[in-house]
Amino acid sequence: MNGKTDVKRDNESRILAAIRAIPRGQIAGYGEVARRAGLPGRARLVARVLRGNTDPALPWHRVLRSDGRIAMAVDSPGYLEQTQRLRAEGLMVVDGRVKGVRASPSREDVLDEQVWGMPD
DNA sequence: CTGATGACAGTCC
DNA sequence: AGGACTGCCATCA
Numbered sequence: 001m002n003g004k005t006d007v008k009r010d011n012e013s014r015i016l017a018a019i020r021a022i023p024r025g026q027i028a029g030y031g032e033v034a035r036r037a038g039l040p041g042r043a044r045l046v047a048r049v050l051r052g053n054t055d056p057a058l059p060w061h062r063v064l065r066s067d068g069r070i071a072m073a074v075d076s077p078g079y080l081e082q083t084q085r086l087r088a089e090g091l092m093v094v095d096g097r098v099k100g101v102r103a104s105p106s107r108e109d110v111l112d113e114q115v116w117g118m119p120d
Numbered sequence: 121c122t123g124a125t126g127a128c129a130g131t132c133c
Numbered sequence: 134a135g136g137a138c139t140g141c142c143a144t145c146a
Contacts, residue, residue, distance in 0.1 A: 008143085030128050041141060043128040048143060050127055063127080071127040078127075 014038055015049045022062040025089040027098060029066040047071065061085035070096045 014037040021036070022028050028036075030043035039045060043066075050060050061082040065071045072079045074096060083093045092099035 031130085034128090041129080044126065044141065045128095045143075047127045060127085065127085066129055073127085076127085082127090 011037070011039060011042075011045060012049050015046050016053070016055070016058065019046075019050075019058060019060065019063060022059055024059075025091065027062045027064050027068075027086070027091070029064060029068075030071070031066055033063055062089075064098060068098050 015033060018033045018036040019028075022033075030046045031041075033046045034040060034042045037046070046063070050063060053060060063071070070079055070082050070093075072082065079096065083096065086093050086098060
């Protein structure tokens with residue numbers, strides 16, 4: 001029977017779980033979430049799940065791009081909402097970019113600390 | 121089946 | 134700092 005469907009649902013579950021595991025006031029990159037979900041390199045899967053997500057309790061706003069910028073289009077409705085939600089959690093958001101997160105791939109140390117606090 | 125798309129990421133220049 | 138290119142893979146036309 002369809003083992004594929006089960007796998008897909010399982011992947012989604014893990015991704016959702018990883019997102020829910022992001023502490024309030026903290027953020028994570030798509031790749032980071034994917035890795036935490038046991039799906040390294042599947043950042044796009046995370047994006048796919050978020051796009052199809054219906055759970056209002058899901059802290060989707062804590063998921064940003066690897067460069068610390070909001071993933072959605074600037075003219076998109078979700079862009080503004082994500083900005084406001086992040087600010088509501090005490091984060092500084094300037095021009096669609098969260099202050100305190102690496103803006104360039106030259107220093108990856110910051111993100112790890114900002115996100116989960118510490119590796120496994 | 122092929123090709124394009126996408127709430128992405130990493131590397132190279 | 135920013136653009137071009139590649140990798141990944143589910144979904145759609």
